[in-house]
Amino acid sequence: MIKKLIFGILIFVVAVQLSAQENGTTISVDKLQQIMKTKTAGVNTISCDFIQDKHMEYLETVITSKGKLFFDKSNRLRWEYKEPFEYLITINNGKFTIKTDGETSNYDIESNQMFSKVSELIISSVNGTIFTDENFNVKAYERDTQYHIFLEPKVAELKEVLNKIEMLIAKKDFSVDRVIMFEMDDNYTEINFINKKFNENLPDHIFSAK
Incomplete structure (x- = not known):
């Protein structure tokens, strides 16, 4: 059950870009x-809204979800779905927390190798270090206003659920504009990040699941 939950989180979170x-x-x-390391050195916090579209092979309609993302440089993160359901992931002080249907589950990242890896993937997808993650083959292309990144999983566990990930990074501020995760069938998840704000003061309670 935990393993299925982990892969579900990966499809939700490590997901991000344009086909x-x-x-x-x-x-x-x-x-x-x-370049990104130099350009984003002064970015300490990021907050934004996101719109996630889930494209299912057997459904004619697209499943759309909306929420908010908060991140700070000390590797604290809040990923919160608000519509049409409530689902929350937080990473804070070595703890990985999931809250859904009013129930909260806490996991110690350091004592659980699986959650440690998931935490690492989530953080690296936000701060850009995913580009050199040993679990992916990575290719990058430069366009007029964006960088287009292709990530293909190398490890068997990821290959079971992911075909590839694509990311679009804006040249103007080197933040992620869009992510698309393609599963092994014809399903894919696209997440667009909008209303991005940088270096705002994020109080501690933002990164709490309470």
Whole structure:
């Protein structure tokens, strides 16, 4: 059950970008990561809204969810779905918390290798270090206003649920605009990040599941 939950979280969270052809100018992943590291050095917090569209092969309609994301540089994160259901993930002080249907489950990241890896993937997808994650093959392309990143899983467990992840990163502020996660069938999840704000003061209670 826990393993299925973990993969469900990965599909929700490590998910993020745009389906498109691999056009544009190839750019070294190491070079892009170094550029992002320099350009985002002064970013301490990020908050934004997100709109998630789930495309299911057997459904004609798209399942749309909305919520908010908060992140700070000390690797604290709040990922909260507000519509059409409430679902909350927080990472704070070595604890991974999931709250759904009024019930809260807490996990110690350090003592649980699986949650430690999930935490690492979630954080790295926000701060950009996912580009050099050993679990993925990564390619990057440069366009006029964005960078287009392709991530293909290398490890068996991820290959069971993910075909690839695509990310679009805005050149103007080097933040993630969109993520798309493609599953092994024809289903995919697209998340657009909007109303992004940087370096706002985020009080401690933001990263609590209470």
